Amino acid sequence: MNWYQTWNNPLKNLLWWLVIIGMLGSLPLAYMRHETETSTKNVEFVFDYRDLLDIADLQTNPQKFVQDQLGKMKAAGIGSMAVYESTLAEFKxxxxxxxYNSRDAAALTQTFGDPSENFTYLLFTNNEAQQKLEPLxxxxxxxxxxxxxxxSFKNRSGLVIQMSPDDAAIxxxxxxxxxxxxxxxxxxxLVVRLSNHREFKSNDMDRLLKQLHDLGxxxxxxxxxxxxxxxxxxxxxxxxxxxxxxNKYGMGxxxxxxxxEPQKGFSTLAKQTNYNVVRLHSFTEKDGDKLTEPLKKSELEGRIQGVADRFVLAVKDRNIRMVFINGHAVKSLDRAKVVDPLSAYYESLTGTDGAIPRIEKFGFDLGPAQPFEVHTTSWQKVARVFLLIGGLSLVVLMLSFFIPEGTLIFFVLGLIGLVGVHVLSANLYAQGLALMTAISAxxxxxxxxIRxxxxxxxxKWKSGIGFGLWLLLRTSLISLIGIVYEVALLNHITYSLVLQQFRGVGLLHLLPIAIAGLYLLFFSENNTYSEKLANIRRILSSYISVLWIVIAGVGLAAVYYYLSRTGNEGQASTVEKLFRSYLENTMGVRPRTKEFLVAHPIFVLGGYLAVRYRHAVYLLFIGVVGQLSLVDTFAHLHTPLHISLLRIFYGLVIGAILGLILCAAWEIVARSWKRWAKPQLLK
Known part of the structure; x- marks a missing residue:
């Protein structure tokens, strides 16, 4: 086996160079993604015209109400209106x-109707309506x-449709x-909503799209x-x-x-139109109802501010280029009148600290939403080789911490496996390698x-503070290597548009904790495999005390709380939401709480204490949450790269400052203990 050791031992050092070379070779792909997601700055606010008609239908003068509100919407920055496929109900x-139904029509014309008939009768309200709508x-x-x-009835033209009114109306x-x-x-x-409710006929669709194209x-x-x-x-x-x-009419x-769940056939249309797609954020009727509830003035102002914050975050943090606003009227028994959210919408858009001025401040413009201009590079094919070798090397490096003798075997088997997966499915390969590097880094x-x-x-360090800050910086830079691979491997436009999801990200929230914990407990000491196994047996055969059960319960509760805070469905208290909003509005980009408030400060404290106490290594272990959070930030592939970079930068800076405060607090408590408490206990 001498030949194996001859190749295996040098490979462990070579892997770091392969990781770095792969990372450098991948940077152009990350830059291309940045160029793509900053290629358009237009943001379009759209209101649902059908909803406006619904609200107007409850007003004293519906037509005047519609015209008044259209003027207010235009002034508030809503530059687009969404129209739907029409129905008889909407024309009414x-x-x-x-x-009318058959019975009402008979009463209207004062005739005896046919009791077996249930047809739809309609009368046009004017000549223009008849000319435009009758053929349709x-x-x-x-x-x-x-x-x-x-x-007809009394000089008004109409039609009889041989279908029941309820059926015909929809x-x-x-x-x-x-x-x-x-x-x-x-x-x-104009933005048009089209459904699949009618039989698809290419000639009819061609005619319709031409008509829509002529209207802009x-x-x-x-x-x-x-x-x-x-x-x-x-x-x-x-x-x-x-x-x-x-494509013929230039529509996206x-x-x-x-x-x-995804709309059926959407991905196919997106691909066939060369991804002429923009991301849309929907503000629903249910969201709008919160602005019509009987509230104190201060509470209403708070909710309006929340709407503005939501619009800004959607545009700035999630690559949203179209904001679709819905709303309907509500009969308020508390105020004994019909209320709607329209005035609150206008205030949220252009009022004090409104969404539109803030969006424009971030460099966006109001205008029709435009698709991203996809930037590519001829380096893409060459970079794939760097990604494969470098990403695999990072994964093998992680495994070598546990079984260093298997480094060469892991590398060869991994190379064969990844090449095979790439042949079977390039998408599965990209997502799988991205996930493995994201976990490994x-x-x-x-x-x-820990080592x-x-x-x-x-x-050997004279300054505990210096060591703690240096260790945080070094550890974070190594974690950033995984970010580069993650971004480069998943740089396709479908991820930015969320037409494809990065699967398996949930593993990123737990596996690094398990891997680092396993290493700390069983593999971080310089002992033999037999000693490691003996240590494992000793722990597994130990008697369980009540204290152990309490500690395990606290640990499980901490894991549950951590998972409840993770991902898009994560829960946060009202106080924390207000704190988040304050950070967002103050800094422009909010750092992640678990990074700057928990993981990074404790990691700095752990490094500070590790100069004197070896058991401080357990504080460093807590820092794995902050490190995986750095990588997880970039797993939100719809978030612009510069926003994610600012988020982790702010988290590191603030976390380091809070870590220094923790170190100072530790010194004060420790010296106070030595000076006053300890002598008293020895008496």
Whole structure:
């Protein structure tokens, strides 16, 4: 086995060089992502026109209300209106038609109706409505195989639709041409919501998209769970036709964030339109209802400020380029009137500390949302080799802390395995290697810190503060290596648009803790494998005391609390939310609480004490939470890189300062103990 040792021992040192070379070779890919996500700065605020009609329907003069609110929206920075596929119900709400059932129509005309008939009768309210809508209505129901015939009453023209009123009122047809022209004339950009409720016919879709293109429509929002053209059969053919039509008229899509499940066919359309997609944040009717509740003035102002903060965070921190605002009227029994959130919306956008001035302050502009311009480099193919070798080397380095004799075997088997996975699925390879490097980097960083203390190197430092700060800096820089690999491996536009998710990130929250803990307990001492096994047996065969049970309970509670705070579903108290909001508004970018308030300060204290006490290494172990958090920050692939960099920078600086305060507090307590408490106990 001499030949094996000849190759294995030098490899352990060579791995670090391979990691560094791989990281340097990957930096251009990370830079390309930065160029992509900063390629467009337009932010578009959109209001739901159908919601405006619903609110207006409860007013004394609906049409005047609509016009007044459109002017206020324009002044507040809402430059776009969203229109839907029309229905008879919406035409009625817009005062374009009046609807009757057979019984009401008979009463209106004072005739005896047919008791077996339940048709839909409609009258147009004016000539313009008849000219624009009658052909649309007739075609819609003719396509459904439903009979339509003329009808009139007192010089008003109408139609009889041979379908029940409840059924006819919800049949989808082309968007209201009168409303769209009116909104365009008032200077609004139109955004159209299209569903898959109608049978997909490429000729009809071609005609519709041309009409929308002539009105200046640039972006489509899918209404419902399926994109237009999605079917159980011939899906690929229909989606390709739909994509071709979108490309023909220069129209893109909007990806709604935080949907429970992806809209069927969306990824295909996005790819076929060369990712002409923007991310959309939806402010729902339920969100708006919180602004209509009976509140004190100060409470309402706080909620309005919260809405403004939410809009700013969406744009600045999550690459949102379209904010879609919904709202509806509520009958308030406390105030004995109908209330709506519109005035609160305007205040949140342009009032004191409003969202729009703050968004513009961050360098964004109001205007139609535009897709990212994807930047690529010819270095991409070469960088893949660096990523493979360097990423594998980082993972093998982590394993070598436990079994150094297996370094060469791990490297060879890992290389074969990764190449095989890449051949089977490039996407699985990228996500798998990104996850492994993300786990390995903070694990290696903290294990090196533990080894530094266990080896006695920390005792050679004269300054405990200097050692603590240096150790935090060195450990964080090693963790940052994993960030570079993570970003470079997952630099495709689909991750920025969240059309693909980085799977397995939950493991990043726990595995580095388990790996560093295992190393600290069983592998950090310079002993043989037989001694390590004996140590494990001794711990497993130890008697369990009540104290151990209490400690285990506290530990489990800490893990549960840690997990409850992790990820998008993490919970936070009201006080903490206010604290977060204060940090965000004060610093522009909020550092992560578990980093600057817990992990980094304790890590600095651990380094400070490690110069004198070897058992301070257990404080360093707590720092693994902060190190994995650094890497996890960049696992939010929809967050701009410069925002994530600022977040971890602020966390390190503030954490180091708080760590110094902890060191000072320790000295005060320790000296007080020696001077007063200890002598008293010895008496």
């Amino acid at each position: 709400e817009s005062r374009r038609i009046d609807l 209505i007739q075609k819609t129901f003719a396509d459904l195989g439903v009979g339509v015939k003329p009808w 049949k989808a047809m082309d968007p209201d041409p009168i409303a769209m022209q009116m909104l365009k004339d008032q200077g609004f950009q 429509v640039k972006r489509i929002i899918v209404d419902g769970n399926e994109v237009p053209g999605y079917t159980e059969e011939n899906t690929e053919e229909n989606l390709n036709k739909m994509a071709d039509l979108l 899509l909007a990806a709604i964030e935080l949907l429970k 903070p694990s290696v960083a903290v294990m090196l810190a 530094t203390v266990r080896s006695g190197a920390s005792a």
